[in-house]
Amino acid sequence: MHTKIAVAGEGGQGVQSIGEILAEAANRSGLETTYMPNFGVEQRGGVSIAFVQISDRPIGSPKFKRADVLVVLSPRSVERTRGYVTPGTTVIYDSSSIEAPKIDDMTIGIQSWETLAPEGFADMAGNRPGKGIKGEEVRRDSNVRTVGIPAARIAKEELQPRVFNILILGAILAITKVVTVEAAREAMEHMFREKFAQRPELRDDNFAALERGLSLVETEQAGAGR
């Protein structure tokens, strides 16, 4: 077992926290793990990427070219992380900020479209074979799975905007099962112990978001490519 996960988003969206919690949870589960931030000179803003590897054997290079799981949380981060998608990659994205065709274009890798794929391609994301805009058969051998989570919308409407990233984390756990929910919860208790002690409502908000992310996937509210 060796899983390479890249999480990308805007600075301030909490992508590094997602990476850190995943790695901390993996380490607590007795697995080998590396977490590496990719950061720019900006203090805020800019695309931020977290690289996590989880394995049952020692890990070589901490950086990788192709991800088993790619999480993209903003339109700009889609552009930045195109190259990480390979056959077999699962792409998890925030469907409330990224339109499905963009993901579809990226994952299928249709060379003839220089601009974003037309809306019609949205229906063909995921693994379903389908017809192209001119009715031609589109080969789906790229075998890339896309899962859209309306995370920003749900966080804003049902929870707190600030727990957006934890909701995403819940979805990642439900989809990839790289670490258990219990391990993730333990990791968060450890990492945020001071904050949780000062403001216990933060614990409730975060764990509620984690649960919501899990249940979103489990109840299949997450749309494939929508």
Next chain:
Amino acid sequence: MARIVDDDQRMFMTGNEVLAWAALAAGAEIMYGYPITPQNEIMHYWTRLAPRFERGFLQTEDELSAGFTTLGGVMAGKRAFSATSGPGDILMQEPICMAEMMRIPAVWIIQQRGAPSTATVIYGQQETRLACFGGNGEGHRVVYSTSSHQELFDYLIKAFNTAWSYRFPTILLGDGYQGKMREAVTLYNPEDHGVKLVPTEPFVGRPGVPGVDRAPAHYRNTFNIEEEIYEIVHAREEEFEALTPQIVEFESGYLDEAEMILIGHGIVSRAIKEAVKLLQNKGVKVGYFRPVTLRPFPVEELRKAVEKVPAVMVFESALGQLLSMVKEAVGGLPVKIEAFLRPGVGICTDEAAEQVQEYLRKSSMVH
């Protein structure tokens, strides 16, 4: 020296944090520093830990000052160190050269970033030459190039012992990936692992009358006569060469029957070791060689490793800095030297394996 942990303790932390703990374990008494990414957290963690363990810290106005105050600390008999990166590393070379000339056992941590100039704050191996031969001088310094958090811990402890044993300035050469990455490490008290800390002593202000009770403390970096400096540099070189067998370190694997040997240092060596395992699993006969000390360079060991090999491939996140050291080391041998040079960019396991396979495929077509 106070114990830093009760027993061996597995932790999950950033490399910069590991280094602060390692400096504590090594008995470092004071750090002099000036902030620069990606090594800032060494200073941050050190300033958090130092008061608990009665150690000292001084933030100076720049890296020149941080380097020279480190030398001052050592001359007062303190186990002193500094840490820097990139443009700060350039400024630090002047005090490092003074340490070479005056044989001051100061320790530096260098976390390489992109270069030249400000470049990126992220990662690179473009300070390899600077760490080994920076400044005006002949590179009479020890440079350890680490590849994991455990090595950051082990080799910083070793760096202090090497410095104080042989009185050559000693550098631990890491990079931004190692500084910022989190992975597991086991912290320990050196004595629990049979590692004795080499004692320190003051260079100046010792008791007794100079020339009567003891030899005078006369540490010079200024000379008037050409021949004088000629003799000193030769004496340094002879001493450095004589110590080389005791200090030099390398790591290698799968050398037997190898069609190609992959060479890399620091964090890149993780990628090439993993690539070699990948290729071996596919039945491709390749091996690896990793210099752990870049100064002194494992010349004899590398020559022995490659003497029967048709080709080597050098991997580095720089444009030929390790490559030139390898070329110099293997000079005269019939080995073909290939290179995969990625200045300022990380090297991944898969791409290293692909490069080698592509080369072997092409060379088999030629034959």
